[in-house]
Amino acid sequence: MKRPAWDWRLTDLADVPQHGRTVFSCFSCGGGSTMGYKLAGYTVLGNVEIDPQMMRIYQRNHSPRYPFLMPIQDFKSIPDAELPLELFNLDILDGSPPCSVFSMAGQREAKWGSEHHFREGQAVQRLDDLFFDFLDVAAKLQPRVIVAENVTGMIRGRARGYVSLILSRLKQIGYQPQLFHLNSATMGVPQKRERLFFIAARSDQPFSPLRLNFDEPPLLYGDIRSGSGTPIKRDKVTYKRWLRRRPSDADIGDITKRIEGRQSSFNTRLLANNKVANTLLSSSVYLRHDEPCRISNEDIVHIQTFPVDYDFMDADVQYVCGMSVPPLMMYRIAEQIHLQWFGGK
Template sequence: MTLPAWDWRLSDLAGIPHHGKTVFSCFSCGGGSTMGYKLAGYRVLGNVEIDPQMMKIYRKNHNPSHPFLMPIQEFKSIPDADLPPELFNLDILDGSPPCSVFSTAGAREDKWGGEYAFREGQAVQQLDDLFFEFLEVAEKLQPRVIVAENVKGMLIGKARGFVSLVLYRLREIGYRPQLFLLNSATMGVPQKRERLFFAASRNDLKFPRLKLEFNEPPILYGEVRQGRGKPINPESRTFQRWHRKRPPDLNMGDVTEREEGKVSNFNTILLKDQKVANTLASSSVFLRDDVPEHISDTDAIHIQTFPSDYDFMDADVQYVCGMSVPPIMMHRIAEQIHLQWLDPK
């Protein structure tokens, strides 16, 4: 029996034919993008990651040739002579600069210019500078193609000025950038995840305009649902609200607005079998609509299209998945970049 594309194993990568194109990944987290590139036949040379726990997990699952556990600022300052020569002959430099300051949740403009650490054990950084640090790495390595992923919120309100600066900087370092707002639900991923992708080709290569158009049928939560989830604490307000929900309610914010006169807990999502799952974020709460329990870890793995044999070690499954690009989403993009740009024959 042929398994659906979202149901796969890391061991399947051994059967993927390689075409020889190379990738280096920045802000790699658990390697969602890395797995997407590998599914599309690329050789991922290594990664830069600031989080010790995420690097440990990345090394366990991907065995990179050139791992760099350090902030991107330190990596860009490594003398050229001390870097592996193959990094200066890259096909793709990939990166997902941390994007929480551009999220549409909360008073995001208040966070701009501030310094934060995502979690304990990470260095404090000014997050809205990281995209430009990434572009300095691109200027240093001069890959044929740059691919960067970020949140849809970069296209909303004042953040559009930040996007303009990114596009200007890409042109300044010798690249022709394009912007794509893509929804993973149209790309074989059982999740409504809208993300902004920058794809830029080096000026001297004269590549045509890239076309990224996807129209795969939606995959409903009921098709990927599996196993039992952790029960909702019967002593909690969430449990009480869950029992007061109505069929049209999509999240606990709908319940609190109706029952308590205010909107709260809108990040506590009610997943229905007949609908596509919402964006799986590292901090969101997903509850099953028909039974008072959280989704299972297996659900999170399926929703994010992580492989079933991925070793999360001591990390929270939803955190690793939620911080990553869905592998199948990146697979679709990487495949088209190869077909249209890197090997158009």
């Protein structure tokens, strides 16, 4: 019996027909985007990654030809003559600039314009500058197409000014940008993850506007659920709150608001079999609605559509998955770019 698309293995990539289009990935983390491109038949030449642990995992699973372990600022400063010629003839430059400062959680505006210590790469960085550093790389390499992913918080409130600046910069360096607000639940991913995708074609190409319309049926948590999760300790307040859950409760915060008159622990989500899983984040807690335990690592891998034979080495499974683009989400986008713009069949 044929396996569902979300239940796949890295070894399956050997059977994917190759069309020769090339990709280079920035802020690659564990390679969620990389795997999406590979599933769509692209050749991913290499990556830039600041986090040594993530680079080790990326190299173990993807064997990049040109890995660059360094900040994006250092990569963009490498003299052209010292970079592989293949990087100046790319079909796609891919990037997911770290997006913590644009998330709707917390006091995000207070983090803009200053340096902070973020988990991404265990580095002190100005994350609101990284998107423009990425565009400097695009201006340097001049790929045929640029694909950049980020959180939907960028189009809410004051952050919309950053979007305008990004679109203006893309036009300035010779590209025709489009902005897509996509939900992975419509793309064959068992997770309602909403993300923005900036997709821009170099202006010297006679491309029509890209059309991205996805309407695949939703996959429920019960469809992909497997494995055993870590039980909640019965002497903990989380367990006592979980006991008082109702079918309509989406998180522990719903319970505390009802029984304690205040909302807390909103980042402890309850996953029900008859609903699509919430966005998988690297630091939130996910509990099963009908069982007093966390979701399993198998659940996390399936929700994020990572391959079941992925080697996480010494890293936390949820952190690697939560920081990555779901491979099937990027596969759907990359497939359409190939079909609509690169003359694919």
